[in-house]
Amino acid sequence: MKFRLPISSLPHDPNPHRPTTSHALHSRHIPSLLLRSPHLPERTIRLTHPEYNWELHGFPVDEGPGVIKHGGKIFVTFSASGTDAMYCVGLLYADEDADLLSASSWTKLPYPVFQSSKETGQYGLGHNSFTKSDDDSEDLIIYHGRQEERYLVEEDYQPLYDAGRNASVGKIYWDKDGMPDFSVPAMGIVRKEEGLKVTAEIIVE
Numbered sequence: 114m115k116f117r118l119p120i121s122s123l124p125h126d127p128n129p130h131r132p133t134t135s136h137a138l139h140s141r142h143i144p145s146l147l148l149r150s151p152h153l154p155e156r157t158i159r160l161t162h163p164e165y166n167w168e169l170h171g172f173p174v175d176e177g178p179g180v181i182k183h184g185g186k187i188f189v190t191f192s193a194s195g196t197d198a199m200y201c202v203g204l205l206y207a208d209e210d211a212d213l214l215s216a217s218s219w220t221k222l223p224y225p226v227f228q229s230s231k232e233t234g235q236y237g238l239g240h241n242s243f244t245k246s247d248d249d250s251e252d253l254i255i256y257h258g259r260q261e262e263r264y265l266v267e268e269d270y271q272p273l274y275d276a277g278r279n280a281s282v283g284k285i286y287w288d289k290d291g292m293p294d295f296s297v298p299a300m301g302i303v304r305k306e307e308g309l310k311v312t313a314e315i316i317v318e
Contacts (some may be wrong), residue, residue, distance in 0.1 A: 146175045146191050146205075148214060158216050160205055161191065167225050168203065171195025171265040175203070177240040181252060184291035185209050192239030193225065196272040197265045200237040202227035202256070202295070227256070227295040235281070235298035236262045237272070243285075252285040254295055 146160040163173035177192040189205045204226045211218035229236040241256035257278040263270050286294040 146178055146189070156214055158214055160189065160216070160219055161203070161221050163193065165223060167199070167201055167228075168193040170199040171197060179241045179243055179254075181243040181285075181293070182209065183252070183287060183293070186291060187213070188293060189219075190226070190241055192241070195265050196237060196239070197270070198229050198236040198259070198262045199264065200239045200272075201225035201229070202239055202241060204293070206292075226293070227254070227298070229258075229262070230297045231262070233298055233300045234260055235300070236260070237278070238298055252287075252293075254283050254285055256281060256283070256298075258298060 146162075147157050148160050149157045161175050163169050163175050168175060172195045174195065175191050175193055179190040181188050181190075185208060186206050187209050190202050191205070192200060193203050194200055202225055204222045205219050207213060207218045207220070213219075227238050227241070229238060236259045238256050238258040241254050244253050244255060245251065246253060257280050259275075259278050261277060263272070263275075265272065281298065283295065283299055286296060288294055
């Protein structure tokens, strides 16, 4: 049995390469991220497969590619692990002029670039996409996450049947080397006016 998640395209040429997730529900096959040529459909490479602990929690998963181009590089994000509070976002990148259908052109970071935050109460971030601000001046990440910290090891919890994931948007920062910084997920929107009130104590010496 096989299924595919939505396909993304690399914004690189009129017939863009398409990174997609190939799933096969079999013990010998795990969800991996593939890149397919628009000109040669039979030419497909595997961009990444689950190999680090943060990709192997609960289920070995690399899925849901998102693509953004900046500063002469193409970046592909992907979501990893089971969809509980350990679900997170990884990153691959390549020079835009490289042979994108050569696995050696791609670099995979060995750590997640966007993940749960106890401080802001956002958990299990993933399956993101990218867009621009209204004035086209800022790059934005759109992602879903939970507001409850729960894990697959809990006997009564199966995240795939938990509909409590909400879409959020965040600003992408770019460092001096041209790499994206997704920072930490923002706190949820405050719906009650009293939640907007701030109390501060100012001491003047």
